[in-house]
Amino acid sequence: MAAIAFTPNTEQAVALASTAHRLLVRAKAGTGKTALLIEHARRNSHLRLLYVTFGKANQEDAAARFPQNVTTKTSHGLAWEVGGQFKKTGKQGDLFPSQLAKAYNIPMAFARHLRETLHNFMVSADSEILPAHVPSMIGDADKPKAVEWAVLVWSDLLRLRQWSRGCGESQAERAEFLDTTPLRMPHDGYLKLWAMTNPELHHRYDAILLDEYQDTNPVFAAVILRQSCPVRLAGDDFQSIFGFRGAYNAFDPAQFDEVVTISESHRFGPAIAKLATMLLTEFTGEQQPVRSSRADLATRFEVDRTQPYAIIGRTNARLFASAVALLGTKRLHFVGGVDEYPFDKLVEVHHLRANTGAQLRDPLISAFASFSQLEAYAQDTDDKEIHSLISVAKQYGDQIPSLVSQIKAACVSKIEDADVALLTAHRSKGLEFPQLVLLSDFHNLITDGGLPLALDTPELRQELHLLYVALTRAKSAIELNEQILAIVRYCETAGRVSTEALAASNSTVQGGGAALVVAGEPEGDFAAAEYGVGAFANVAELVGADAALLFDGDELESRIELAILRQGLLTAAGLADALGGSVGEVADAVATMVRCGRLSAVLFLDCEAVTQRLVTNIQLDAA
Ligand SMILES: Nc1ncnc2c1ncn2[C@@H]1O[C@H](COP(=O)(O)OP(=O)(O)OP(=O)(O)O)[C@@H](O)[C@H]1O
Numbered sequence: 327m328a329a330i331a332f333t334p335n336t337e338q339a340v341a342l343a344s345t346a347h348r349l350l351v352r353a354k355a356g357t358g359k360t361a362l363l364i365e366h367a368r369r370n371s372h373l374r375l376l377y378v379t380f381g382k383a384n385q386e387d388a389a390a391r392f393p394q395n396v397t398t399k400t401s402h403g404l405a406w407e408v409g410g411q412f413k414k415t416g417k418q419g420d421l422f423p424s425q426l427a428k429a430y431n432i433p434m435a436f437a438r439h440l441r442e443t444l445h446n447f448m449v450s451a452d453s454e455i456l457p458a459h460v461p462s463m464i465g466d467a468d469k470p471k472a473v474e475w476a477v478l479v480w481s482d483l484l485r486l487r488q489w490s491r492g493c494g495e496s497q498a499e500r501a502e503f504l505d506t507t508p509l510r511m512p513h514d515g516y517l518k519l520w521a522m523t524n525p526e527l528h529h530r531y532d533a534i535l536l537d538e539y540q541d542t543n544p545v546f547a548a549v550i551l552r553q554s555c556p557v558r559l560a561g562d563d564f565q566s567i568f569g570f571r572g573a574y575n576a577f578d579p580a581q582f583d584e585v586v587t588i589s590e591s592h593r594f595g596p597a598i599a600k601l602a603t604m605l606l607t608e609f610t611g612e613q614q615p616v617r618s619s620r621a622d623l624a625t626r627f628e629v630d631r632t633q634p635y636a637i638i639g640r641t642n643a644r645l646f647a648s649a650v651a652l653l654g655t656k657r658l659h660f661v662g663g664v665d666e667y668p669f670d671k672l673v674e675v676h677h678l679r680a681n682t683g684a685q686l687r688d689p690l691i692s693a694f695a696s697f698s699q700l701e702a703y704a705q706d707t708d709d710k711e712i713h714s715l716i717s718v719a720k721q722y723g724d725q726i727p728s729l730v731s732q733i734k735a736a737c738v739s740k741i742e743d744a745d746v747a748l749l750t751a752h753r754s755k756g757l758e759f760p761q762l763v764l765l766s767d768f769h770n771l772i773t774d775g776g777l778p779l780a781l782d783t784p785e786l787r788q789e790l791h792l793l794y795v796a797l798t799r800a801k802s803a804i805e806l807n808e809q810i811l812a813i814v815r816y817c818e819t820a821g822r823v824s825t826e827a828l829a830a831s832n833s834t835v836q837g838g839g840a841a842l843v844v845a846g847e848p849e850g851d852f853a854a855a856e857y858g859v860g861a862f863a864n865v866a867e868l869v870g871a872d873a874a875l876l877f878d879g880d881e882l883e884s885r886i887e888l889a890i891l892r893q894g895l896l897t898a899a900g901l902a903d904a905l906g907g908s909v910g911e912v913a914d915a916v917a918t919m920v921r922c923g924r925l926s927a928v929l930f931l932d933c934e935a936v937t938q939r940l941v942t943n944i945q946l947d948a949a
Pocket residue numbers: 330332333334335338353354355356357358359360361362562565591592593755756757758798
């Protein structure tokens with residue numbers, strides 16, 4: 327990738343000039359944290375630098391952008407020297423409660439607590455398993471017993487290494503253990519083990535650059551702070567989204583010699599900056615606004631689908647539905663690689679449900695003898711991923727294996743070659759896209775009663791962060807989702823945002839007079855009282871758009887596309903029910919969309935009303 331022309335602004339110049347041994351750069355989205363670290367590396371080309379970031383996609387992106395003197399890694403990549411030892415014996419992978427239940431013949435509920443205890447230990451900076459790692463669901467009196475169990479499992483996990491044997495264990499015993507155990511060393515397990523070797527990165531690198539510091543867990547934070555070489559950290563407290571992995575910003579500003587704040591985003595124009603500020607102010611009381619350096623950049627609230635664009639969803643299930651809807655019309659790219667998305671698992675869930683007798687390979691799914699057992703497990707554990715796989719399996723039924731194959735076939739390996747990039751909000755961190763569609767499967771932060779939720783749990787705060795991260799990935803065009811539109815509507819009625827200020831922020835239309843449109847497409851009836859034309863007109867007003875453009879010519883087609891994307895509706899009757907209008911009218915529109923390449927015909931194979939129309943047309947064409 328070509329080097330970025332980088333002219334630091336005043337705040338960035340302060341960070342670049344800092345000679346602090348430990349520097350913390352706190353900055354909002356798009357303010358140039360990564361660009362700053364790249365520039366620092368460029369200016370110090372004589373130094374061997376280590377750049378650590380969160381997630382493989384970010385690391386790969388960085389590898390192409392940083393100069394030669396920089397080694398780019400994720401924390402798990404650094405720990406792979408240990409993780410690889412488990413891989414060699416085929417024993418590296420996810421560790422599910424079902425595996426613990428099977429390995430130790432213990433009830434699933436206890437296996438779940440045991441897994442959580444181990445997880446809490448692995449991500450902590452502690453060197454032994456303690457009662458504090460046991461979840462609060464287990465009473466204090468029982469915690470020592472739970473610790474004993476976790477110690478036993480941890481020692482068995484260590485035996486999974488190629489060369490490691492348990493105390494007094496013979497070669498034959500070890501071989502039998504490896505053959506029969508369902509245990510796997512999870513990613514956080516080998517990271518922990520690596521951290522326990524006290525890695526001395528300062529011997530290999532002259533300085534360390536750590537991006538996305540807000541997603542660092544205590545175990546890795548301790549590794550970084552132990553190094554004697556200079557360290558530069560950059561991040562955004564509001565982009566902490568990996569709390570479920572135990573990564574709740576483990577750094578304290580007091581541990582740093584200098585803290586620099588950067589406030590101006592270069593990624594997007596003032597309208598997105600205002601929306602991002604609104605999210606943070608309303609739900610966290612944050613005082614510092616997100617500012618944009620791009621006063622000239624007017625945001626388009628409509629995506630031009632003839633040009634490449636990205637789709638960010640909260641859940642894999644909705645991304646699957648989106649990909650299905652695009653089959654036959656677009657080249658797709660799943661950011662991070664399609665195999666990183668649980669589509670093979672979905673096929674296995676389908677086989678289990680349909681009882682096809684297919685050999686199941688997934689370590690979790692294959693542990694269940696029947697679909698009802700899997701459903702009971704999802705219920706017991708409240709495992710959201712399994713819940714969503716189950717619901718997608720039910721919705722798409724026998725079509726699943728074929729749809730997954732078609733999605734894979736429609737995928738291109740390079741994002742540059744794709745028409746549409748699909749990714750989850752979690753994977754979107756650190757990335758940016760000229761055009762972006764946000765799916766409406768994020769957590770609703772406005773209640774049914776129209777009031778904002780109190781974000782009084784870490785999990786709910788992470789949901790806000792996810793929305794903020796997703797929103798701030800857009801550069802010039804974005805289609806907002808229902809969740810953000812609901813917040814805008816609330817803020818406007820509560821008088822929290824100044825209509826004039828927001829409208830003014832987007833009024834600097836670029837040369838050529840680009841249209842400013844709030845897409846604002848709701849699910850269901852566009853004119854339904856639930857949303858109301860008035861409310862949308864206000865949203866449009868807020869960002870200086872022309873509300874009339876919301877109701878343009880191909881309104882029904884847009885609504886159909888959206889209902890397919892968001893609700894997975896694949897019959898004319900289902901669509902007519904959700905959108906209003908007759909089945910015939912909707913089937914006509916769908917057939918037109920198929921014929922002009924906007925939708926794939928395979929989606930509607932089960933819908934007689936649509937196929938009839940298509941067949942009639944094919945016959946007429948042939949005649
Ligand atoms: N001083 C600058 N002048 C012009 N463009 C800049 C400047 N600093 C950063 N940029 C550009 O702004 C965009 C955002 O930068 P970058 O990705 O480094 O931000 P970030 O703070 O790491 O974002 P996030 O935390 O949201 O992922 C990039 O396209 C980058 O090239």
